[in-house]
Amino acid sequence: MSPTTLYDKIWDAHVADETADGTCLLYIDRHLVHEVTSPQAFEGLRMAGRKVRSPDKTIAVPDHNVPTTPDRVNGIENEQSRIQVEALDKNARDFGIHYYPVDDIRQGIVHIVGPEQGWTLPGMTVVCGDSHTATHGAFGSLAHGIGTSEVEHVLATQTLIQKKSKNMKVEITGKLLPGVTAKDITLSVIGHTGTAGGTGYVIEYCGEAIRDLSMEGRMTVCNMAIEGGARAGLIAPDQKTFDYVMGRPHAPKGAQWEAALTWWKTLYSDDDAAWDQVITIKAEDIAPVVTWGTSPEDVLPITANVPAPSDFEGGKVEAVERALDYMDLTPGTPLTEVEIDTVFIGSCTNGRIEDLRAAAGILKGRKIKEGMRAMIVPGSGLVRAQAEEEGLAEIFLAAGFEWRLAGCSMCLAMNPDQLEPGERCAATSNRNFEGRQGRGGRTHLVSPIMAAAAAITGRLTDVREML
Amino acid sequence: MDKFTKITGVAAPMPLINIDTDMIIPKLFLKTIKRSGLGVNLFDEMRYDDDRNERPDFVLNKPAYRNTEVLVAGDNFGCGSSREHAPWAIKDFGIRCVISTSFADIFFSNCFKNGILPIVMPKEVVDVLLKDAEKGENARMSVDLEAQTVTTSDGEVFPFEVDSFKKHCLLEGLDDIGQTMNKIAAIDGFEAKASVERPWV
Numbered sequence A: 001m002s003p004t005t006l007y008d009k010i011w012d013a014h015v016a017d018e019t020a021d022g023t024c025l026l027y028i029d030r031h032l033v034h035e036v037t038s039p040q041a042f043e044g045l046r047m048a049g050r051k052v053r054s055p056d057k058t059i060a061v062p063d064h065n066v067p068t069t070p071d072r073v074n075g076i077e078n079e080q081s082r083i084q085v086e087a088l089d090k091n092a093r094d095f096g097i098h099y100y101p102v103d104d105i106r107q108g109i110v111h112i113v114g115p116e117q118g119w120t121l122p123g124m125t126v127v128c129g130d131s132h133t134a135t136h137g138a139f140g141s142l143a144h145g146i147g148t149s150e151v152e153h154v155l156a157t158q159t160l161i162q163k164k165s166k167n168m169k170v171e172i173t174g175k176l177l178p179g180v181t182a183k184d185i186t187l188s189v190i191g192h193t194g195t196a197g198g199t200g201y202v203i204e205y206c207g208e209a210i211r212d213l214s215m216e217g218r219m220t221v222c223n224m225a226i227e228g229g230a231r232a233g234l235i236a237p238d239q240k241t242f243d244y245v246m247g248r249p250h251a252p253k254g255a256q257w258e259a260a261l262t263w264w265k266t267l268y269s270d271d272d273a274a275w276d277q278v279i280t281i282k283a284e285d286i287a288p289v290v291t292w293g294t295s296p297e298d299v300l301p302i303t304a305n306v307p308a309p310s311d312f313e314g315g316k317v318e319a320v321e322r323a324l325d326y327m328d329l330t331p332g333t334p335l336t337e338v339e340i341d342t343v344f345i346g347s348c349t350n351g352r353i354e355d356l357r358a359a360a361g362i363l364k365g366r367k368i369k370e371g372m373r374a375m376i377v378p379g380s381g382l383v384r385a386q387a388e389e390e391g392l393a394e395i396f397l398a399a400g401f402e403w404r405l406a407g408c409s410m411c412l413a414m415n416p417d418q419l420e421p422g423e424r425c426a427a428t429s430n431r432n433f434e435g436r437q438g439r440g441g442r443t444h445l446v447s448p449i450m451a452a453a454a455a456i457t458g459r460l461t462d463v464r465e466m467l
Numbered sequence B: 001m002d003k004f005t006k007i008t009g010v011a012a013p014m015p016l017i018n019i020d021t022d023m024i025i026p027k028l029f030l031k032t033i034k035r036s037g038l039g040v041n042l043f044d045e046m047r048y049d050d051d052r053n054e055r056p057d058f059v060l061n062k063p064a065y066r067n068t069e070v071l072v073a074g075d076n077f078g079c080g081s082s083r084e085h086a087p088w089a090i091k092d093f094g095i096r097c098v099i100s101t102s103f104a105d106i107f108f109s110n111c112f113k114n115g116i117l118p119i120v121m122p123k124e125v126v127d128v129l130l131k132d133a134e135k136g137e138n139a140r141m142s143v144d145l146e147a148q149t150v151t152t153s154d155g156e157v158f159p160f161e162v163d164s165f166k167k168h169c170l171l172e173g174l175d176d177i178g179q180t181m182n183k184i185a186a187i188d189g190f191e192a193k194a195s196v197e198r199p200w201v
């Protein structure tokens, strides 16, 4: 047999039909659903008198709209948000799919809940009406975001119409230096490729620095594959993956576990597999980074200065002018002199227990700057419970952080957690687009420890000074 | 789905690169449970000021571009989220075709599901089309899907590539689900085989 990549293997195992021009029906093993991109899809099913083909493989959880304050048990105040969450409630019940309602401790961000509950397993195809579905690629599962029409298509047929993407290998060699995290890896890769560099590709991340990451860190890396334009990000499963999965509520057990493990161990790219593109980055060249503009590719080491439009070429010159104006930054200013007023730690990029532990490591015994608005939003109710059990919540509260309930929160500000015009936030989320965290709000993407450091000093800060 | 065969209409230039889906339709408008009515909020933050007045310098607010049917845009159009609200808003505004050097993957695919034709052209061609679009209302661009050509107001013709399956679906206005339902036997067969090979799924 000719050598193949991990992507080739998962793809081949899921093609249910192929036409002459290469258009395939890809079978979908897990379909995750949230309240924002699904109502029109369920409505479409109703209108056509169709059912959900595989309710057992379909999992729903509200996350984007839900408030993260304790009063949410009394209902959602914003009428439109409430209607969306109620629609999901009704759709989940009517169509008999798995469901974690707002008051269930397992509720949280869909991409955190899936792996946590053992829905996401190596070698699977996973889709969700959300671009950050790439997160699940950390398990060696082919996971991508889809639009609402495709949500309806998967609900009705359990397949997706797809053509195969190209293979890209991103290798991070060697070991990370202290203070450098999975977030810095993924942002640095985007800085390297640009936000369109991955278009048409599925990326497999590999190399020593990736192997060394925990499952949480790997999820952070894959989460932002979409910001590099890729259809999906993948990491080959290994012992860490199997250890993480074992014993989770929906992971296989007994003889099925053994059978699954046997297959999972074959899921890697052959040594001599052909790649359409290869990128190699040395781990030691990666510094703690921060974004200065309004695209995730606008990334620089924290030790750098704000760039000038003249540092760029082509269409990027105008985009940088616009970004600097929006961000209210002057070229040449050291990034460490940029003052912030808000810190957000959370999201499907960095809302897992390890992220919270890392932030707590910096915040322990320290206080946030006076006047700073700082919040930690755990990625799920279970992450929150674990952080409380480990004493992390006390550290956050003592430092002056707000300790919220699970949801997407200020990552996209569809719930009441929003920036006011002109406010500047160090955020652990994944997008710094104009208005992303609230109209006129300014976002600097960073790792959890960099966010914690910024909360203490009130400006973008090199966390290595605090280690 | 609406068919797309041939259109001739006003083209608007938006040379900015990396126009993301948050710009196309801000999240505020994702709270709807319908597909319709989003056109007034297309490019909302660029289009209106804080008091909800139109910004006169934004291209689609200019009298010449009120009836835009073709958008000629900068690189990497539609990056960001998977929200189908972006093509819904574009369509509701009346735009049926977007031309750029590159599109984000999910947005590209979402367009086809909604009767919108996204066309990838080389940089030199997009530059010519941007220039043509600057002429405003009097310059009408034609897009012919059957022939796979874009014709400028001066009659200059540029061919484009399109996936044959997607072209067929757009020309006929075919609904994906209906077509896949015709292949249900293949899906049943796959499921039967997979349940033996990977029973834990």
Ligand code: SF4
Residues within 6 Å of the ligand: A063, A064, A109, A110, A111, A130, A132, A347, A348, A349, A407, A408, A411, A412, A429, A430
């Ligand atoms: S946390 Fe942010 S990026 Fe992740 S699913 Fe929620 S809104 Fe999307």
